[in-house]
Amino acid sequence: MTYLFLILGLATLIVGGEFLVNGAVGIAKKFHISTLVIGMTVISFGTSAPELIVSIKAALSGSPEISMGNVIGSNIANIALVLGITVMIFPIVVDRNSKILDWPMMMGASILFFVFALFFGDGYQIERWEGIVLFGLLLGFIYYLISSSRKKTKNGLKEQENLLNKKAEKVNVFKAIGSLLIGLVGLYFGAEWLLDSAVTLATEFGMSKATIGITIIAFGTSVPELVTSAVAAFKKETDISIGNLIGSNIFNIMAVIGITAIVKPIPVTEDVISYDMIWMLVIALALLPLMLIGKKLGRLKGFMLFSTYVVYITLVVIASQS
Numbered sequence: 195m196t197y198l199f200l201i202l203g204l205a206t207l208i209v210g211g212e213f214l215v216n217g218a219v220g221i222a223k224k225f226h227i228s229t230l231v232i233g234m235t236v237i238s239f240g241t242s243a244p245e246l247i248v249s250i251k252a253a254l255s256g257s258p259e260i261s262m263g264n265v266i267g268s269n270i271a272n273i274a275l276v277l278g279i280t281v282m283i284f285p286i287v288v289d290r291n292s293k294i295l296d297w298p299m300m301m302g303a304s305i306l307f308f309v310f311a312l313f314f315g316d317g318y319q320i321e322r323w324e325g326i327v328l329f330g331l332l333l334g335f336i337y338y339l340i341s342s343s344r345k346k347t348k349n350g351l352k353e354q355e356n357l358l359n360k361k362a363e364k365v366n367v368f369k370a371i372g373s374l375l376i377g378l379v380g381l382y383f384g385a386e387w388l389l390d391s392a393v394t395l396a397t398e399f400g401m402s403k404a405t406i407g408i409t410i411i412a413f414g415t416s417v418p419e420l421v422t423s424a425v426a427a428f429k430k431e432t433d434i435s436i437g438n439l440i441g442s443n444i445f446n447i448m449a450v451i452g453i454t455a456i457v458k459p460i461p462v463t464e465d466v467i468s469y470d471m472i473w474m475l476v477i478a479l480a481l482l483p484l485m486l487i488g489k490k491l492g493r494l495k496g497f498m499l500f501s502t503y504v505v506y507i508t509l510v511v512i513a514s515q516s
Contacts, residue, residue, distance in 0.1 A: 248264055304474060
């Protein structure tokens, strides 16, 4: 029965995330928000919603290790696993904005996350004020994206504006809001089933809650990113693919950790700081040369990323059994 609820929780999270994204995109289009902003904000937040729901519930239910493991594991999975698989399906040319804006923001958020976990607290933990800082910086980043997008539109991007007007006319607001609500309900129940079954399995197999968070739950909550990016790759919408993943990592740290810490401070174990966070930082850092060297992220680079994820998960599982 535990395995059934684990699978049911994952499936419900995936479906809920899909409904949430569709509803949010519909509403965004209705209010004439550009596709760039939709990709970096609405879709990224939508695909990060499972991490947010799971992390808050984990913190409130007395399993904060799952919150931390979930975010770190998801950020590693988004770049090494999801992006790796995506570019093995279809190599992508990296947009200039991803190199000069999105990646620096993701790297900066990752470093700040590490610094907050290591210093400035009573022991190793993310305090409420640190959560406020992270979430506040995210709001500032979103404001910058929106204002920048509006300036570009005013400077002559009339084609994009006309396209947004046509799309807005086709959007059924009530249908979009209904989809949004269904997604939220699905995420709530999916997170509850996934969390309860994962904690039960951790106990049965003698695995720590942090390990379960980094492996099973992190993979499960990264499935929406995997589905979104794979579909985008097949449709050759490559900007959506990498923008969604980098944006999702930014949201995972600044929104998921930020909001969860505001609700309840999150303790961090020394092992997570000295091992898992280092992996997260190194993989995020390694993405830059992969984007800069050559004209595109090709299948070889995808295989390198995917192999890195396999090595990381293998070491985590071996360590948990020792």
